[in-house]
Amino acid sequence: MIQLYHHPMSGASRYVRLIFGEYGIAAELVEEKVWLRRADFLAINAAGTVPVMLDEAAVDPRRADGPPPAIAGGVVIGEYLDETVGAMSRDRRLMPENSAARAEVRRLVEWFLVKFEAEVAQHLVHERVFKQLMRADEGGGSPDSAIIRAGRNNLKAHLRYLDWLVQSRNWLAGNRLTLADIAAAAALSVLDYLGEVGWDSEPAVRDWYARLKSRPSFRALLADKVAGLPPASHYVDLDF
Amino acid sequence: MIQLYHHPMSGASRYVRLIFGEYGIAAELVEEKVWLRRADFLAINAAGTVPVMLDEAAVDPRRADGPPPAIAGGVVIGEYLDETVGAMSRDRRLMPENSAARAEVRRLVEWFLVKFEAEVAQHLVHERVFKQLMRADEGGGSPDSAIIRAGRNNLKAHLRYLDWLVQSRNWLAGNRLTLADIAAAAALSVLDYLGEVGWDSEPAVRDWYARLKSRPSFRALLADKVAGLPPASHYVDLDF
Structure with a gap:
């Protein structure tokens, strides 16, 4: 197991x-x-x-x-x-065979699990979620609006990059679904739970995300609940 | 090429x-x-x-x-x-064959290229080197002593972890030289150039680093020079 x-x-x-x-x-x-x-x-x-x-x-x-x-x-x-x-x-398989293509998948996985995490999630998720779940002596408290603002600005830049990727390729790293798509959708889904993604201004990213969201593998994520913090109203909708 | x-x-x-x-x-x-x-x-x-x-x-x-x-x-x-x-x-080959052993090498590579970079190098190298190389309109200026202090404290914690690793294993990820050793030595060598590593209080880490420093692959690094910032006096010594 x-x-x-x-x-x-x-x-x-x-x-x-x-x-x-x-x-x-x-x-x-x-x-x-x-x-x-x-x-x-x-x-x-x-x-x-x-x-x-x-x-x-x-x-x-x-x-x-x-x-x-x-x-x-x-x-x-x-x-x-x-x-x-x-x-x-x-x-x-979620990885290509060719080494240069694998490098491109890995670059994007790192982008969304490390760079996006540091520039967006650590700001917004820490301030809006973790600080509410922590006791004061664990570092909990009120969200810092300057940090939230910085995270939201960074999210816009990442969405622009995602938009460029999905407009120039079928899937993020090329013609097939790979770990790059999985990493980007996973990272974005946390922000979507919080209602932080402005889908109306990102139609191409929305179309790509909708393809991933409707996959059976996504169902468990859509059932996630954080105590005291319900998801944004459209979070579970496959047609959002 | x-x-x-x-x-x-x-x-x-x-x-x-x-x-x-x-x-x-x-x-x-x-x-x-x-x-x-x-x-x-x-x-x-x-x-x-x-x-x-x-x-x-x-x-x-x-x-x-x-x-x-x-x-x-x-x-x-x-x-x-x-x-x-x-x-x-x-x-x-600098990677083992077994998948669990490869995961351990990758964990340590990420530790030294991502975590050490964020917690130590981005503080000390940015303040002590890059801000001197940048013009004022590029973000250059005087080093911030609070950031340098935080970087030095974090470096101590990383050296303690490295000490634990080299005391419990022959090389960082086991019995053979792997990418984990290469990543840790590469990350540490930048701080050593700046004279930030207190070798006297880290004999086990020094013995491990001396083994790497004496390898032919290290020679090019020991010849590195940054304009206006000569290396610490012991930086090129194999017996430091």
């Missing part, structure tokens, strides 16, 4: 859950409140971040009789699943 | 140059001042960051008659070189 430590408002966690859905991988989800910095969780991922995957079938060659090795981080789990599952999935 | 857009004070650029050295890859180095945001450079990497590699031998399957595709970002170039060169390098 596979266990995934995740959070519903983490784009990288959603990325892994979408890959699970696309490849038909069953996994037990464990919600981790990373701001609590639990010692048991830090022991499996010193960075203290989600997602972290434990795969009972995996073997750590350095400690063959030890516990299942932790596979930590969205980018890293994506590579691991490509090697262990994707490589046997023929035309359902 | 391979071209690499890089900067001598970029840890991720040094990571790629070390991989070139380990695999015996000849490349033309082009120094890029990323803060100038040159339009020609943004056209090959929209993120505006170094390193970016152009490989004349690579083919973009979407534009087979186009220019060589840009391979952008340290992590991405490392994967590309593992697939195109490392996979044929037998026991000189």
Whole structure:
């Protein structure tokens, strides 16, 4: 069995859950409140971040009789699943075969899981969600409107780039659905839950996102709920 | 021929140059001042960051008659070189074969190229180097001592983690030299140029770093010079 430590408002966690859905991988989800910095969780991922995957079938060659090795981080789990599952999935594989094409997929995965996360999600999700879930002594409190403003401005720039990508290509990295689309949709879906995406001014991005949102792998994400913070009214609509 | 857009004070650029050295890859180095945001450079990497590699031998399957595709970002170039060169390098390959072991290497590469970069290098290198190289209208100016202090504190935490890794393993990710060691040494070498690493209090990390520093692949890095900012006196010494 596979266990995934995740959070519903983490784009990288959603990325892994979408890959699970696309490849038909069953996994037990464990919600981790990373701001609590639990010692048991830090022991499996010193960075203290989600997602972290434990795969009972995996073997750590350095400690063959030890516990299942932790596979930590969205980018890293994506590579691991490509090697262990994707490589046997023929035309359902989410990575191309050609190395230059794979590099382009990886560039975009990093863009949406690292750059978008740092420039948009860490501003908006931290201020609007995590600070509400945290107690005052954990860093909780009122949102900082200057940080929210900066996050919204950065989101506009990222949507412009996404618009350019979807207008020049069928899918983000070329003619096929790849991990690049999964990463971008996962990252964007967190902001969509919060009602932060102005779809009316982004018709091309909306068309691309609607194609992803209607895939069976997306259903679990659309059922996500954060206590005390219901999703934007259009969040679950496939026709938004 | 391979071209690499890089900067001598970029840890991720040094990571790629070390991989070139380990695999015996000849490349033309082009120094890029990323803060100038040159339009020609943004056209090959929209993120505006170094390193970016152009490989004349690579083919973009979407534009087979186009220019060589840009391979952008340290992590991405490392994967590309593992697939195109490392996979044929037998026991000189810098990645293990086992998928769980590969995940551990990737976790550490991301740690030193992304997390260390954000928490240490972007503070210390930006304030102490880039702000001196920039004109005032490009964002240059006096270093901010509060940011430098924060970077130095973060560096101590990273050195503690590195100390734990080198005390529990022969190389960072296990028994063999891998991309994890290359990434950590590349990131640390920039701080060492600036004299920021307190080696006397880190004997185990120093022993590990000395093993890497004495490898032929490191020579090009030890010859690096930044205008107006000579390296710390021990920077080139193999016995420091």
